[in-house]
Amino acid sequence: MFRLLLRGPSGCRSAHLARSFSGSPPELPATRVRSIFVEFFRQRHGHRVVPSSPVRPRGDPSLLFVNAGMNQFKPILLGTVDPRSEMSSYRRVVNSQKCVRAGGKHNDLEDVGRDLYHHTFFEMLGNWSFGDYFKEEACRMAWSLLTEHYGIPADRLYVSYFAGDAPSGLPADEETRHVWLDIGVPPGRLLPFGLKENFWEMGDSGPCGPCTEIHYDHVGGRDASALVNADSPEVVEIWNLVFMQYNREVDHSLRLLPHFSVDTGMGLERLVSVLQGGTRSNYDTDLFTPLLHAIQSRAGPYGGRTGAADAAKVDMAYRVVADHVRTLSVCIADGVHPGMSGAELVLRRILRRAVRFCIEVLRAPRGALASLVPTVSHILGDVYPELHREADRIMDIVNENEAHFLSSLQQGSRLIHRTLSRKDYKHGVFPAAVAWSLHRDLGFPLDLVDLMLEERGVQVDHQELDRLIAENHQSGVRSQVTLDVVSLAELRRLGVPHTDDSLKYKYGLERDRYVFPACRATVLALYDGKTLVSDISEGQRCGVILDRTCFYSEQGGQSHDQGYFTRDSLQDVPYPVEAVVREGGYVVHQVTAADSLRTGDQVQLNLDQVHRLSCMVKHTATHILNFALREVLGLSVQQRGSHVSADRLRFDFTVKAPLSVSQLQQVDRCVNDIISANHVVHSQELPLQSARSIEGLRTVDEVYPDPVRVVSVAVPVSDLLAGRTDRRTSVELCCGTHLLRTGDVQDLLIVSERQMAKGVSRMVAVTGREAAQVRME
Ligand code: ATP
Ligand code: MG
Numbered sequence: 001m002f003r004l005l006l007r008g009p010s011g012c013r014s015a016h017l018a019r020s021f022s023g024s025p026p027e028l029p030a031t032r033v034r035s036i037f038v039e040f041f042r043q044r045h046g047h048r049v050v051p052s053s054p055v056r057p058r059g060d061p062s063l064l065f066v067n068a069g070m071n072q073f074k075p076i077l078l079g080t081v082d083p084r085s086e087m088s089s090y091r092r093v094v095n096s097q098k099c100v101r102a103g104g105k106h107n108d109l110e111d112v113g114r115d116l117y118h119h120t121f122f123e124m125l126g127n128w129s130f131g132d133y134f135k136e137e138a139c140r141m142a143w144s145l146l147t148e149h150y151g152i153p154a155d156r157l158y159v160s161y162f163a164g165d166a167p168s169g170l171p172a173d174e175e176t177r178h179v180w181l182d183i184g185v186p187p188g189r190l191l192p193f194g195l196k197e198n199f200w201e202m203g204d205s206g207p208c209g210p211c212t213e214i215h216y217d218h219v220g221g222r223d224a225s226a227l228v229n230a231d232s233p234e235v236v237e238i239w240n241l242v243f244m245q246y247n248r249e250v251d252h253s254l255r256l257l258p259h260f261s262v263d264t265g266m267g268l269e270r271l272v273s274v275l276q277g278g279t280r281s282n283y284d285t286d287l288f289t290p291l292l293h294a295i296q297s298r299a300g301p302y303g304g305r306t307g308a309a310d311a312a313k314v315d316m317a318y319r320v321v322a323d324h325v326r327t328l329s330v331c332i333a334d335g336v337h338p339g340m341s342g343a344e345l346v347l348r349r350i351l352r353r354a355v356r357f358c359i360e361v362l363r364a365p366r367g368a369l370a371s372l373v374p375t376v377s378h379i380l381g382d383v384y385p386e387l388h389r390e391a392d393r394i395m396d397i398v399n400e401n402e403a404h405f406l407s408s409l410q411q412g413s414r415l416i417h418r419t420l421s422r423k424d425y426k427h428g429v430f431p432a433a434v435a436w437s438l439h440r441d442l443g444f445p446l447d448l449v450d451l452m453l454e455e456r457g458v459q460v461d462h463q464e465l466d467r468l469i470a471e472n473h474q475s476g477v478r479s480q481v482t483l484d485v486v487s488l489a490e491l492r493r494l495g496v497p498h499t500d501d502s503l504k505y506k507y508g509l510e511r512d513r514y515v516f517p518a519c520r521a522t523v524l525a526l527y528d529g530k531t532l533v534s535d536i537s538e539g540q541r542c543g544v545i546l547d548r549t550c551f552y553s554e555q556g557g558q559s560h561d562q563g564y565f566t567r568d569s570l571q572d573v574p575y576p577v578e579a580v581v582r583e584g585g586y587v588v589h590q591v592t593a594a595d596s597l598r599t600g601d602q603v604q605l606n607l608d609q610v611h612r613l614s615c616m617v618k619h620t621a622t623h624i625l626n627f628a629l630r631e632v633l634g635l636s637v638q639q640r641g642s643h644v645s646a647d648r649l650r651f652d653f654t655v656k657a658p659l660s661v662s663q664l665q666q667v668d669r670c671v672n673d674i675i676s677a678n679h680v681v682h683s684q685e686l687p688l689q690s691a692r693s694i695e696g697l698r699t700v701d702e703v704y705p706d707p708v709r710v711v712s713v714a715v716p717v718s719d720l721l722a723g724r725t726d727r728r729t730s731v732e733l734c735c736g737t738h739l740l741r742t743g744d745v746q747d748l749l750i751v752s753e754r755q756m757a758k759g760v761s762r763m764v765a766v767t768g769r770e771a772a773q774v775r776m777e
Helices: 030-044 069-078 135-149 174-183 269-273 289-294 314-333 344-362 370-379 391-420 432-440 447-456 462-475 485-493 609-633 661-677 689-690 717-721
Strands: 092-101 119-128 158-163 190-193 200-201 206-216 235-248 256-266 508-510 513-516 519-527 543-544 561-568 570-583 586-592 602-607 640-643 648-652 681-686 709-712 732-735 747-759 761-768 774-776
Touching: 030 092, 030 119, 030 135, 069 092, 069 119, 069 206, 069 256, 092 314, 119 135, 119 174, 119 314, 135 174, 135 235, 135 256, 135 681, 158 174, 174 190, 174 206, 200 235, 206 256, 206 269, 206 648, 206 717, 289 314, 289 370, 289 747, 314 344, 314 391, 344 391, 344 447, 370 391, 432 447, 432 462, 432 570, 513 609, 543 570, 561 709, 570 602, 602 689, 609 648, 609 661, 609 709, 609 761, 640 681, 661 747, 681 689, 681 717, 689 709, 709 717
Parallel strands: 158 190, 513 774
Antiparallel strands: 092 119, 119 256, 158 206, 200 206, 206 235, 235 256, 508 513, 519 543, 519 602, 543 586, 561 570, 561 602, 570 586, 640 648, 648 761, 681 709, 709 732, 747 761
């Protein structure tokens, strides 16, 4: 039922409620705030209710996450909407959209926890007009909703409008100013701002126009106009109304759009904090208090403090954990898993940040983060039912990633401790090389390294760290330590056996998770870049040859594995593996020695399983793509090369002409059908000659080992060999590491296809959802 909340005659805020942190449910719960918004536009103003899209953008590679309600309507605004689709009939629309601002153009991650009103995940309430009403009606509806229906006193509100910009030839938005004056906003509360604050553009070209924003003063009883747009926690923007009237042309000129549109966005959490009032914190609302209560902290209860008043960062930790667990839940439910690139990498960073605050600052037990997931689904699941459906899976993924991170966190803390107690440590300045190693080798976000050091009263040498970061960007992969012909002969002369790397294939599936074997090994030989040596000192780059390894070495167009090893006698110190190459039967692990190392040392290898699994996903996706291209384009398609890394796959092939849109769609369909069918991926080692006799076998112009591995989708290799099937399937000679089921690719997105040279095309594809379900044996 739609209930009107009216202001009392004295202007008191009848809708404003006592602080809800006491635990009693607020008079106007967030659920009602949301539904009042939707119903106001639906019932009173004839808007159609459209569900939130998933946070993972579909078909928009310019975005990491959906970050505004407008995203899903972009085709309407750009005029590219399919006229046969339902969307093309939208004129007035209202919704509540799940948004994530933690990467790319909108990145609020650094503010989260420090302030009380930025989140990585938030809900954006919005109403739209596509060629229907414009400025006057939009402003009147917004004002009526806020002041009459939610009962917010008008004297707490400030409104900004576009002041114009002479250099770009843009006039002030006088029309909007007059609308607000007519509505009754006093001139002193109607504030002009420039391009940065009050002119919205979709991108370098496309729809754009002035906007008008509504700000709320949490204090009241004063003139707070100087605090508008001044980053003050007391005066906060709540609603942005964008009026798209121009199109920015490619030559940067502006043309009037054929149809004007309205795009508005109001943060639900900020609105609820106004309505459940008393404090200026989004965290003191029923969207967050159950989470703050549920956090199993041993560091005292949540106190709501910020900045210097929160010296131990306990309250910040509460907020970070509550915020991040919402983001993790929503993202995982929508198919974004913690991973190695793009949005997945951002999510991995969010998870690690949350775990660390949970364990180290709040001193919560392991598993505490995942234990909050049911509370998130309790708060949001009725509106976003996927949170109910996926709760168990979300908890599993959070727990597994937590376990993985904690083992490196422990190592990181010990490494910091060891560095600080070294004799050559210069007081107060932490060596940049160690900070860099924490980031690169143990996967710590740099801001986390900073925080950990800050807590210990030290600072990293930032100049040196910036230099290392720049050096890393420039060099990409460092020059490799490769064995020369003399050293290879020497290894043979000394009788050093070839490396047994069969463990790289010995992974399995257990209860739907990939399980990788642990690996202990002995250092058989060390190579300092010029000659074989018996020991290596700290800081030296070298090649390490072990008797066995579980690391995949770079070959067949697949990136080498990442990870590190530790010495049995020095378990705190990771020896990061920078590259893995295979030469003359020896697998050479390239490392910069974190401490000394000598032949005979026993080591424990730690594979970066998330990275490995990401490579496996791309690998199997490449096989499927290779097969699909042939199915669609015919047998003349020949693979010319490919590269598989954790974040994408590249596939070069011969083809007469660039693919048409319909061919691309067919390839896409074929690939995704194979993925959905979740076929078993088989592999078997065979003598090269018998392997070559398999019908339909794909090979590239490469020297294959003998025996060779044959990888086939859906049909066992033995059936293919015996001619027991006439089914066409993907079958390749291949030494890479593949998935065990095609379904684990989850989905494949072809990003680009272009001609590299006459008759040769290059296709680049990414997988959005990587199976990040990894477990250590
Ligand atoms: P701010 O300057 O406060 O970061 P913004 O200009 O980035 O806000 P818009 O892009 O105009 O905000 O988004 C529309 C509305 O969404 C804002 O008025 C605000 O209520 C809400 N909002 C934006 N970012 C966040 C966030 N990180 N967390 C919570 N709400 C947000
Ligand atoms: Mg912002």
